[in-house]
Amino acid sequence: MKRPPKPIAEDAGWIPDEFEGERHFVTALARGLEILRCFRKGELGLTNADFAERTGLPKATVSRLTFTLTKLGYLTLSPDSGRYRLGAGVLSLGYSMLSGLDIRTRARPLLQELATAADASVALGARDRLAMVYLECARGPGTVTLSLDVGSRVTLGTSAMGRALLAALPDGERDYLLRAMKDRMPDAYPRIVEGVERAREEIAAQGFCTSFGDWQADVNAVGVAILNDEGAPIFGLNCGAPAFKLSQERLMQEFGPRLVEIAAILGRGTV
Structure with missing residues:
Protein backbone atom coordinates (compact mmCIF):
# COMPACT_ATOMS: atom_id res chain seq x y z
CA MET A 1 0.00 0.00 0.00
CA LYS A 2 1.44 3.34 -1.00
CA ARG A 3 2.04 5.79 1.84
CA PRO A 4 3.22 9.40 1.74
CA PRO A 5 6.84 9.95 2.82
CA LYS A 6 5.67 12.42 5.48
CA PRO A 7 2.17 11.35 6.55
CA ILE A 8 -0.37 14.10 7.06
CA ALA A 9 -2.52 12.31 9.65
CA GLU A 10 -1.14 10.41 12.61
CA ASP A 11 -3.61 7.52 12.33
CA ALA A 12 -4.50 7.34 8.64
CA GLY A 13 -2.23 5.56 6.21
CA TRP A 14 -0.31 3.54 8.80
CA ILE A 15 -0.33 -0.11 7.75
CA PRO A 16 2.73 -1.87 9.16
CA ASP A 17 5.20 -3.01 6.52
CA GLU A 18 5.08 -6.62 7.66
CA PHE A 19 1.44 -6.87 6.59
CA GLU A 20 2.30 -6.12 2.98
CA GLY A 21 2.57 -9.39 1.07
CA GLU A 22 0.87 -11.37 3.86
CA ARG A 23 -1.22 -14.04 2.13
CA HIS A 24 -4.31 -13.57 4.33
CA PHE A 25 -4.12 -9.77 4.41
CA VAL A 26 -6.87 -8.13 2.31
CA THR A 27 -5.35 -4.88 1.10
CA ALA A 28 -8.61 -3.56 -0.42
CA LEU A 29 -10.37 -3.91 2.93
CA ALA A 30 -7.46 -2.24 4.73
CA ARG A 31 -7.58 0.69 2.34
CA GLY A 32 -11.30 1.17 2.91
CA LEU A 33 -10.80 1.24 6.66
CA GLU A 34 -7.98 3.77 6.25
CA ILE A 35 -10.48 6.09 4.55
CA LEU A 36 -12.70 5.98 7.64
CA ARG A 37 -9.72 6.79 9.87
CA CYS A 38 -9.03 10.06 8.06
CA PHE A 39 -11.69 12.01 9.94
CA ARG A 40 -10.60 14.29 12.77
CA LYS A 41 -12.66 15.74 15.55
CA GLY A 42 -14.66 18.79 14.50
CA GLU A 43 -14.25 18.38 10.74
CA LEU A 44 -17.44 19.01 8.78
CA GLY A 45 -16.48 16.75 5.92
CA LEU A 46 -13.67 15.57 3.64
CA THR A 47 -13.28 15.44 -0.12
CA ASN A 48 -11.68 12.69 -2.18
CA ALA A 49 -8.63 14.93 -2.51
CA ASP A 50 -8.40 15.12 1.31
CA PHE A 51 -8.55 11.34 1.58
CA ALA A 52 -5.86 10.93 -1.07
CA GLU A 53 -3.55 13.36 0.71
CA ARG A 54 -4.01 11.74 4.12
CA THR A 55 -3.66 8.12 3.01
CA GLY A 56 -1.24 8.41 0.09
CA LEU A 57 -3.67 6.47 -2.12
CA PRO A 58 -4.27 7.35 -5.79
CA LYS A 59 -7.32 9.54 -6.34
CA ALA A 60 -8.95 6.93 -8.60
CA THR A 61 -8.65 4.33 -5.83
CA VAL A 62 -10.05 6.77 -3.28
CA SER A 63 -13.07 7.47 -5.51
CA ARG A 64 -13.92 3.78 -5.73
CA LEU A 65 -13.52 3.33 -1.99
CA THR A 66 -15.68 6.30 -1.03
CA PHE A 67 -18.36 5.19 -3.50
CA THR A 68 -18.44 1.72 -1.91
CA LEU A 69 -18.42 3.03 1.66
CA THR A 70 -21.27 5.40 0.83
CA LYS A 71 -23.36 2.60 -0.63
CA LEU A 72 -22.78 0.55 2.53
CA GLY A 73 -23.78 3.40 4.87
CA TYR A 74 -20.35 4.10 6.35
CA LEU A 75 -20.09 7.46 4.58
CA THR A 76 -22.65 10.04 3.50
CA LEU A 77 -22.05 12.45 0.62
CA SER A 78 -23.24 16.03 0.40
CA PRO A 79 -23.98 16.62 -3.31
CA ASP A 80 -23.64 20.39 -2.93
CA SER A 81 -20.17 20.43 -1.38
CA GLY A 82 -18.81 17.09 -2.57
CA ARG A 83 -17.74 16.34 0.98
CA TYR A 84 -18.16 13.08 2.84
CA ARG A 85 -19.14 12.58 6.46
CA LEU A 86 -19.09 9.45 8.57
CA GLY A 87 -22.38 7.59 8.30
CA ALA A 88 -24.57 5.84 10.85
CA GLY A 89 -22.93 2.51 10.06
CA VAL A 90 -19.74 3.66 11.79
CA LEU A 91 -21.67 4.64 14.92
CA SER A 92 -23.35 1.23 14.97
CA LEU A 93 -19.98 -0.51 14.97
CA GLY A 94 -18.64 1.72 17.74
CA TYR A 95 -21.69 1.21 19.93
CA SER A 96 -21.49 -2.57 19.53
CA MET A 97 -17.87 -2.47 20.65
CA LEU A 98 -18.55 -0.29 23.71
CA SER A 99 -21.61 -2.26 24.82
CA GLY A 100 -19.54 -5.43 24.94
Missing part, protein backbone atom coordinates in the same frame (compact mmCIF):
# COMPACT_ATOMS: atom_id res chain seq x y z
CA LEU A 101 -16.96 -4.04 27.37
CA ASP A 102 -17.90 -5.18 30.87
CA ILE A 103 -14.99 -3.23 32.35
CA ARG A 104 -16.75 0.06 31.54
CA THR A 105 -19.63 -0.83 33.87
CA ARG A 106 -17.26 -1.87 36.64
CA ALA A 107 -15.06 1.19 36.16
CA ARG A 108 -17.78 3.85 36.05
CA PRO A 109 -18.44 4.30 39.82
CA LEU A 110 -14.74 4.06 40.67
CA LEU A 111 -13.81 6.70 38.11
CA GLN A 112 -16.58 9.02 39.23
CA GLU A 113 -15.61 8.72 42.88
CA LEU A 114 -12.03 9.72 42.10
CA ALA A 115 -13.09 12.49 39.70
CA THR A 116 -15.30 14.01 42.37
CA ALA A 117 -12.62 13.81 45.05
CA ALA A 118 -9.93 15.34 42.83
CA ASP A 119 -12.29 17.66 40.92
CA ALA A 120 -10.53 16.32 37.85
CA SER A 121 -11.08 14.32 34.69
CA VAL A 122 -10.60 10.56 35.09
CA ALA A 123 -10.70 8.19 32.13
CA LEU A 124 -10.36 4.59 31.02
CA GLY A 125 -8.72 4.09 27.63
CA ALA A 126 -7.34 1.53 25.22
CA ARG A 127 -4.58 1.74 22.64
CA ASP A 128 -5.49 2.26 19.00
CA ARG A 129 -2.33 2.38 16.92
CA LEU A 130 -0.36 5.40 18.14
CA ALA A 131 -3.09 6.87 20.33
CA MET A 132 -5.19 6.07 23.37
CA VAL A 133 -8.96 6.15 22.87
CA TYR A 134 -11.24 7.02 25.78
CA LEU A 135 -13.74 4.26 26.58
CA GLU A 136 -15.23 5.75 29.76
CA CYS A 137 -14.91 9.19 31.36
CA ALA A 138 -15.83 10.89 34.61
CA ARG A 139 -15.54 14.54 35.60
CA GLY A 140 -15.45 16.44 38.84
CA PRO A 141 -18.01 19.14 39.58
CA GLY A 142 -15.72 21.99 38.56
CA THR A 143 -14.04 20.38 35.57
CA VAL A 144 -15.09 22.36 32.53
CA THR A 145 -11.91 23.06 30.59
CA LEU A 146 -11.04 19.43 29.75
CA SER A 147 -13.86 18.46 27.39
CA LEU A 148 -12.62 15.01 26.39
CA ASP A 149 -15.31 12.35 26.19
CA VAL A 150 -15.80 8.75 25.08
CA GLY A 151 -14.13 8.35 21.71
CA SER A 152 -11.61 11.14 22.28
CA ARG A 153 -8.00 10.38 21.42
CA VAL A 154 -4.83 11.37 23.25
CA THR A 155 -1.31 10.76 22.06
CA LEU A 156 0.31 7.50 23.08
CA GLY A 157 3.78 8.91 23.72
CA THR A 158 2.99 12.04 25.73
CA SER A 159 -0.25 11.32 27.63
CA ALA A 160 -0.12 9.82 31.10
CA MET A 161 -2.22 6.75 30.27
CA GLY A 162 -0.32 6.23 27.00
CA ARG A 163 3.05 6.31 28.71
CA ALA A 164 1.80 3.95 31.40
CA LEU A 165 0.69 1.43 28.79
CA LEU A 166 3.94 1.72 26.83
CA ALA A 167 5.96 1.24 30.01
CA ALA A 168 4.08 -1.97 30.81
CA LEU A 169 4.45 -3.54 27.37
CA PRO A 170 7.07 -6.19 26.59
CA ASP A 171 10.29 -4.66 25.28
CA GLY A 172 9.76 -5.85 21.72
CA GLU A 173 6.25 -4.45 21.39
CA ARG A 174 7.22 -1.14 23.01
CA ASP A 175 10.25 -0.76 20.73
CA TYR A 176 8.08 -1.49 17.69
CA LEU A 177 5.65 1.29 18.62
CA LEU A 178 8.48 3.71 19.37
CA ARG A 179 9.97 3.04 15.94
CA ALA A 180 6.59 3.82 14.39
CA MET A 181 6.46 7.11 16.30
CA LYS A 182 9.98 7.96 15.15
CA ASP A 183 8.92 7.38 11.54
CA ARG A 184 5.77 9.48 11.79
CA MET A 185 6.77 12.10 14.39
CA PRO A 186 10.55 12.54 14.06
CA ASP A 187 10.67 16.01 15.61
CA ALA A 188 8.81 14.91 18.75
CA TYR A 189 10.55 11.53 19.03
CA PRO A 190 13.40 12.48 21.44
CA ARG A 191 10.89 13.97 23.88
CA ILE A 192 8.66 10.90 23.54
CA VAL A 193 11.50 8.48 24.32
CA GLU A 194 12.60 10.56 27.29
CA GLY A 195 9.06 10.58 28.67
CA VAL A 196 8.57 6.84 28.25
CA GLU A 197 11.87 6.05 29.97
CA ARG A 198 10.91 8.35 32.84
CA ALA A 199 7.52 6.62 33.02
CA ARG A 200 9.19 3.22 33.38
CA GLU A 201 11.27 4.51 36.27
CA GLU A 202 8.28 6.16 37.94
CA ILE A 203 6.11 3.05 37.67
CA ALA A 204 8.87 0.89 39.09
CA ALA A 205 9.19 3.26 42.03
CA GLN A 206 5.58 4.24 42.77
CA GLY A 207 3.20 2.30 40.50
CA PHE A 208 2.09 5.23 38.32
CA CYS A 209 3.65 7.71 35.92
CA THR A 210 3.26 11.43 35.33
CA SER A 211 2.66 13.82 32.47
CA PHE A 212 3.14 17.35 33.77
CA GLY A 213 2.73 19.71 30.84
CA ASP A 214 3.83 17.11 28.29
CA TRP A 215 0.51 16.28 26.63
CA GLN A 216 -0.72 19.85 26.95
CA ALA A 217 1.36 22.64 28.45
CA ASP A 218 -1.17 23.55 31.15
CA VAL A 219 -2.37 20.06 32.14
CA ASN A 220 -1.10 17.86 34.99
CA ALA A 221 -1.94 14.15 34.92
CA VAL A 222 -0.97 10.76 36.30
CA GLY A 223 -1.50 7.44 34.57
CA VAL A 224 -1.39 3.71 35.18
CA ALA A 225 -1.86 0.58 33.10
CA ILE A 226 -4.49 -2.04 33.91
CA LEU A 227 -2.97 -5.51 33.78
CA ASN A 228 -4.97 -8.69 33.25
CA ASP A 229 -4.55 -11.84 35.34
CA GLU A 230 -1.60 -12.86 33.17
CA GLY A 231 0.17 -9.54 33.73
CA ALA A 232 -0.42 -8.15 30.25
CA PRO A 233 -1.41 -4.47 29.90
CA ILE A 234 -4.88 -4.19 28.39
CA PHE A 235 -6.17 -0.71 29.30
CA GLY A 236 -4.93 2.58 30.70
CA LEU A 237 -6.24 5.00 33.32
CA ASN A 238 -5.51 8.65 33.88
CA CYS A 239 -6.45 11.42 36.28
CA GLY A 240 -5.77 14.98 35.21
CA ALA A 241 -6.81 18.59 35.34
CA PRO A 242 -5.48 22.04 34.45
CA ALA A 243 -2.35 22.82 36.44
CA PHE A 244 -3.96 25.78 38.21
CA LYS A 245 -6.64 23.45 39.62
CA LEU A 246 -4.63 20.37 40.50
CA SER A 247 -1.05 20.53 41.70
CA GLN A 248 1.68 18.03 40.96
CA GLU A 249 2.04 17.41 44.70
CA ARG A 250 -1.59 16.35 45.18
CA LEU A 251 -1.45 14.06 42.17
CA MET A 252 1.75 12.44 43.40
CA GLN A 253 0.76 12.06 47.03
CA GLU A 254 -2.98 11.42 46.89
CA PHE A 255 -4.52 10.65 43.52
CA GLY A 256 -1.75 8.68 41.83
CA PRO A 257 -1.86 5.98 44.56
CA ARG A 258 -5.66 5.89 44.34
CA LEU A 259 -5.43 5.36 40.59
CA VAL A 260 -3.12 2.40 41.20
CA GLU A 261 -5.73 0.89 43.55
CA ILE A 262 -8.47 1.30 40.93
CA ALA A 263 -6.30 -0.35 38.28
CA ALA A 264 -5.71 -3.34 40.56
CA ILE A 265 -9.46 -3.72 41.17
CA LEU A 266 -10.35 -3.51 37.49
CA GLY A 267 -7.62 -5.90 36.44
CA ARG A 268 -8.89 -8.76 38.59
CA GLY A 269 -10.65 -11.46 36.63
CA THR A 270 -9.82 -10.04 33.20
CA VAL A 271 -8.10 -12.02 30.46
Whole structure:
Protein backbone atom coordinates (compact mmCIF):
# COMPACT_ATOMS: atom_id res chain seq x y z
CA MET A 1 0.00 0.00 0.00
CA LYS A 2 1.44 3.34 -1.00
CA ARG A 3 2.04 5.79 1.84
CA PRO A 4 3.22 9.40 1.74
CA PRO A 5 6.84 9.95 2.82
CA LYS A 6 5.67 12.42 5.48
CA PRO A 7 2.17 11.35 6.55
CA ILE A 8 -0.37 14.10 7.06
CA ALA A 9 -2.52 12.31 9.65
CA GLU A 10 -1.14 10.41 12.61
CA ASP A 11 -3.61 7.52 12.33
CA ALA A 12 -4.50 7.34 8.64
CA GLY A 13 -2.23 5.56 6.21
CA TRP A 14 -0.31 3.54 8.80
CA ILE A 15 -0.33 -0.11 7.75
CA PRO A 16 2.73 -1.87 9.16
CA ASP A 17 5.20 -3.01 6.52
CA GLU A 18 5.08 -6.62 7.66
CA PHE A 19 1.44 -6.87 6.59
CA GLU A 20 2.30 -6.12 2.98
CA GLY A 21 2.57 -9.39 1.07
CA GLU A 22 0.87 -11.37 3.86
CA ARG A 23 -1.22 -14.04 2.13
CA HIS A 24 -4.31 -13.57 4.33
CA PHE A 25 -4.12 -9.77 4.41
CA VAL A 26 -6.87 -8.13 2.31
CA THR A 27 -5.35 -4.88 1.10
CA ALA A 28 -8.61 -3.56 -0.42
CA LEU A 29 -10.37 -3.91 2.93
CA ALA A 30 -7.46 -2.24 4.73
CA ARG A 31 -7.58 0.69 2.34
CA GLY A 32 -11.30 1.17 2.91
CA LEU A 33 -10.80 1.24 6.66
CA GLU A 34 -7.98 3.77 6.25
CA ILE A 35 -10.48 6.09 4.55
CA LEU A 36 -12.70 5.98 7.64
CA ARG A 37 -9.72 6.79 9.87
CA CYS A 38 -9.03 10.06 8.06
CA PHE A 39 -11.69 12.01 9.94
CA ARG A 40 -10.60 14.29 12.77
CA LYS A 41 -12.66 15.74 15.55
CA GLY A 42 -14.66 18.79 14.50
CA GLU A 43 -14.25 18.38 10.74
CA LEU A 44 -17.44 19.01 8.78
CA GLY A 45 -16.48 16.75 5.92
CA LEU A 46 -13.67 15.57 3.64
CA THR A 47 -13.28 15.44 -0.12
CA ASN A 48 -11.68 12.69 -2.18
CA ALA A 49 -8.63 14.93 -2.51
CA ASP A 50 -8.40 15.12 1.31
CA PHE A 51 -8.55 11.34 1.58
CA ALA A 52 -5.86 10.93 -1.07
CA GLU A 53 -3.55 13.36 0.71
CA ARG A 54 -4.01 11.74 4.12
CA THR A 55 -3.66 8.12 3.01
CA GLY A 56 -1.24 8.41 0.09
CA LEU A 57 -3.67 6.47 -2.12
CA PRO A 58 -4.27 7.35 -5.79
CA LYS A 59 -7.32 9.54 -6.34
CA ALA A 60 -8.95 6.93 -8.60
CA THR A 61 -8.65 4.33 -5.83
CA VAL A 62 -10.05 6.77 -3.28
CA SER A 63 -13.07 7.47 -5.51
CA ARG A 64 -13.92 3.78 -5.73
CA LEU A 65 -13.52 3.33 -1.99
CA THR A 66 -15.68 6.30 -1.03
CA PHE A 67 -18.36 5.19 -3.50
CA THR A 68 -18.44 1.72 -1.91
CA LEU A 69 -18.42 3.03 1.66
CA THR A 70 -21.27 5.40 0.83
CA LYS A 71 -23.36 2.60 -0.63
CA LEU A 72 -22.78 0.55 2.53
CA GLY A 73 -23.78 3.40 4.87
CA TYR A 74 -20.35 4.10 6.35
CA LEU A 75 -20.09 7.46 4.58
CA THR A 76 -22.65 10.04 3.50
CA LEU A 77 -22.05 12.45 0.62
CA SER A 78 -23.24 16.03 0.40
CA PRO A 79 -23.98 16.62 -3.31
CA ASP A 80 -23.64 20.39 -2.93
CA SER A 81 -20.17 20.43 -1.38
CA GLY A 82 -18.81 17.09 -2.57
CA ARG A 83 -17.74 16.34 0.98
CA TYR A 84 -18.16 13.08 2.84
CA ARG A 85 -19.14 12.58 6.46
CA LEU A 86 -19.09 9.45 8.57
CA GLY A 87 -22.38 7.59 8.30
CA ALA A 88 -24.57 5.84 10.85
CA GLY A 89 -22.93 2.51 10.06
CA VAL A 90 -19.74 3.66 11.79
CA LEU A 91 -21.67 4.64 14.92
CA SER A 92 -23.35 1.23 14.97
CA LEU A 93 -19.98 -0.51 14.97
CA GLY A 94 -18.64 1.72 17.74
CA TYR A 95 -21.69 1.21 19.93
CA SER A 96 -21.49 -2.57 19.53
CA MET A 97 -17.87 -2.47 20.65
CA LEU A 98 -18.55 -0.29 23.71
CA SER A 99 -21.61 -2.26 24.82
CA GLY A 100 -19.54 -5.43 24.94
CA LEU A 101 -16.96 -4.04 27.37
CA ASP A 102 -17.90 -5.18 30.87
CA ILE A 103 -14.99 -3.23 32.35
CA ARG A 104 -16.75 0.06 31.54
CA THR A 105 -19.63 -0.83 33.87
CA ARG A 106 -17.26 -1.87 36.64
CA ALA A 107 -15.06 1.19 36.16
CA ARG A 108 -17.78 3.85 36.05
CA PRO A 109 -18.44 4.30 39.82
CA LEU A 110 -14.74 4.06 40.67
CA LEU A 111 -13.81 6.70 38.11
CA GLN A 112 -16.58 9.02 39.23
CA GLU A 113 -15.61 8.72 42.88
CA LEU A 114 -12.03 9.72 42.10
CA ALA A 115 -13.09 12.49 39.70
CA THR A 116 -15.30 14.01 42.37
CA ALA A 117 -12.62 13.81 45.05
CA ALA A 118 -9.93 15.34 42.83
CA ASP A 119 -12.29 17.66 40.92
CA ALA A 120 -10.53 16.32 37.85
CA SER A 121 -11.08 14.32 34.69
CA VAL A 122 -10.60 10.56 35.09
CA ALA A 123 -10.70 8.19 32.13
CA LEU A 124 -10.36 4.59 31.02
CA GLY A 125 -8.72 4.09 27.63
CA ALA A 126 -7.34 1.53 25.22
CA ARG A 127 -4.58 1.74 22.64
CA ASP A 128 -5.49 2.26 19.00
CA ARG A 129 -2.33 2.38 16.92
CA LEU A 130 -0.36 5.40 18.14
CA ALA A 131 -3.09 6.87 20.33
CA MET A 132 -5.19 6.07 23.37
CA VAL A 133 -8.96 6.15 22.87
CA TYR A 134 -11.24 7.02 25.78
CA LEU A 135 -13.74 4.26 26.58
CA GLU A 136 -15.23 5.75 29.76
CA CYS A 137 -14.91 9.19 31.36
CA ALA A 138 -15.83 10.89 34.61
CA ARG A 139 -15.54 14.54 35.60
CA GLY A 140 -15.45 16.44 38.84
CA PRO A 141 -18.01 19.14 39.58
CA GLY A 142 -15.72 21.99 38.56
CA THR A 143 -14.04 20.38 35.57
CA VAL A 144 -15.09 22.36 32.53
CA THR A 145 -11.91 23.06 30.59
CA LEU A 146 -11.04 19.43 29.75
CA SER A 147 -13.86 18.46 27.39
CA LEU A 148 -12.62 15.01 26.39
CA ASP A 149 -15.31 12.35 26.19
CA VAL A 150 -15.80 8.75 25.08
CA GLY A 151 -14.13 8.35 21.71
CA SER A 152 -11.61 11.14 22.28
CA ARG A 153 -8.00 10.38 21.42
CA VAL A 154 -4.83 11.37 23.25
CA THR A 155 -1.31 10.76 22.06
CA LEU A 156 0.31 7.50 23.08
CA GLY A 157 3.78 8.91 23.72
CA THR A 158 2.99 12.04 25.73
CA SER A 159 -0.25 11.32 27.63
CA ALA A 160 -0.12 9.82 31.10
CA MET A 161 -2.22 6.75 30.27
CA GLY A 162 -0.32 6.23 27.00
CA ARG A 163 3.05 6.31 28.71
CA ALA A 164 1.80 3.95 31.40
CA LEU A 165 0.69 1.43 28.79
CA LEU A 166 3.94 1.72 26.83
CA ALA A 167 5.96 1.24 30.01
CA ALA A 168 4.08 -1.97 30.81
CA LEU A 169 4.45 -3.54 27.37
CA PRO A 170 7.07 -6.19 26.59
CA ASP A 171 10.29 -4.66 25.28
CA GLY A 172 9.76 -5.85 21.72
CA GLU A 173 6.25 -4.45 21.39
CA ARG A 174 7.22 -1.14 23.01
CA ASP A 175 10.25 -0.76 20.73
CA TYR A 176 8.08 -1.49 17.69
CA LEU A 177 5.65 1.29 18.62
CA LEU A 178 8.48 3.71 19.37
CA ARG A 179 9.97 3.04 15.94
CA ALA A 180 6.59 3.82 14.39
CA MET A 181 6.46 7.11 16.30
CA LYS A 182 9.98 7.96 15.15
CA ASP A 183 8.92 7.38 11.54
CA ARG A 184 5.77 9.48 11.79
CA MET A 185 6.77 12.10 14.39
CA PRO A 186 10.55 12.54 14.06
CA ASP A 187 10.67 16.01 15.61
CA ALA A 188 8.81 14.91 18.75
CA TYR A 189 10.55 11.53 19.03
CA PRO A 190 13.40 12.48 21.44
CA ARG A 191 10.89 13.97 23.88
CA ILE A 192 8.66 10.90 23.54
CA VAL A 193 11.50 8.48 24.32
CA GLU A 194 12.60 10.56 27.29
CA GLY A 195 9.06 10.58 28.67
CA VAL A 196 8.57 6.84 28.25
CA GLU A 197 11.87 6.05 29.97
CA ARG A 198 10.91 8.35 32.84
CA ALA A 199 7.52 6.62 33.02
CA ARG A 200 9.19 3.22 33.38
CA GLU A 201 11.27 4.51 36.27
CA GLU A 202 8.28 6.16 37.94
CA ILE A 203 6.11 3.05 37.67
CA ALA A 204 8.87 0.89 39.09
CA ALA A 205 9.19 3.26 42.03
CA GLN A 206 5.58 4.24 42.77
CA GLY A 207 3.20 2.30 40.50
CA PHE A 208 2.09 5.23 38.32
CA CYS A 209 3.65 7.71 35.92
CA THR A 210 3.26 11.43 35.33
CA SER A 211 2.66 13.82 32.47
CA PHE A 212 3.14 17.35 33.77
CA GLY A 213 2.73 19.71 30.84
CA ASP A 214 3.83 17.11 28.29
CA TRP A 215 0.51 16.28 26.63
CA GLN A 216 -0.72 19.85 26.95
CA ALA A 217 1.36 22.64 28.45
CA ASP A 218 -1.17 23.55 31.15
CA VAL A 219 -2.37 20.06 32.14
CA ASN A 220 -1.10 17.86 34.99
CA ALA A 221 -1.94 14.15 34.92
CA VAL A 222 -0.97 10.76 36.30
CA GLY A 223 -1.50 7.44 34.57
CA VAL A 224 -1.39 3.71 35.18
CA ALA A 225 -1.86 0.58 33.10
CA ILE A 226 -4.49 -2.04 33.91
CA LEU A 227 -2.97 -5.51 33.78
CA ASN A 228 -4.97 -8.69 33.25
CA ASP A 229 -4.55 -11.84 35.34
CA GLU A 230 -1.60 -12.86 33.17
CA GLY A 231 0.17 -9.54 33.73
CA ALA A 232 -0.42 -8.15 30.25
CA PRO A 233 -1.41 -4.47 29.90
CA ILE A 234 -4.88 -4.19 28.39
CA PHE A 235 -6.17 -0.71 29.30
CA GLY A 236 -4.93 2.58 30.70
CA LEU A 237 -6.24 5.00 33.32
CA ASN A 238 -5.51 8.65 33.88
CA CYS A 239 -6.45 11.42 36.28
CA GLY A 240 -5.77 14.98 35.21
CA ALA A 241 -6.81 18.59 35.34
CA PRO A 242 -5.48 22.04 34.45
CA ALA A 243 -2.35 22.82 36.44
CA PHE A 244 -3.96 25.78 38.21
CA LYS A 245 -6.64 23.45 39.62
CA LEU A 246 -4.63 20.37 40.50
CA SER A 247 -1.05 20.53 41.70
CA GLN A 248 1.68 18.03 40.96
CA GLU A 249 2.04 17.41 44.70
CA ARG A 250 -1.59 16.35 45.18
CA LEU A 251 -1.45 14.06 42.17
CA MET A 252 1.75 12.44 43.40
CA GLN A 253 0.76 12.06 47.03
CA GLU A 254 -2.98 11.42 46.89
CA PHE A 255 -4.52 10.65 43.52
CA GLY A 256 -1.75 8.68 41.83
CA PRO A 257 -1.86 5.98 44.56
CA ARG A 258 -5.66 5.89 44.34
CA LEU A 259 -5.43 5.36 40.59
CA VAL A 260 -3.12 2.40 41.20
CA GLU A 261 -5.73 0.89 43.55
CA ILE A 262 -8.47 1.30 40.93
CA ALA A 263 -6.30 -0.35 38.28
CA ALA A 264 -5.71 -3.34 40.56
CA ILE A 265 -9.46 -3.72 41.17
CA LEU A 266 -10.35 -3.51 37.49
CA GLY A 267 -7.62 -5.90 36.44
CA ARG A 268 -8.89 -8.76 38.59
CA GLY A 269 -10.65 -11.46 36.63
CA THR A 270 -9.82 -10.04 33.20
CA VAL A 271 -8.10 -12.02 30.46
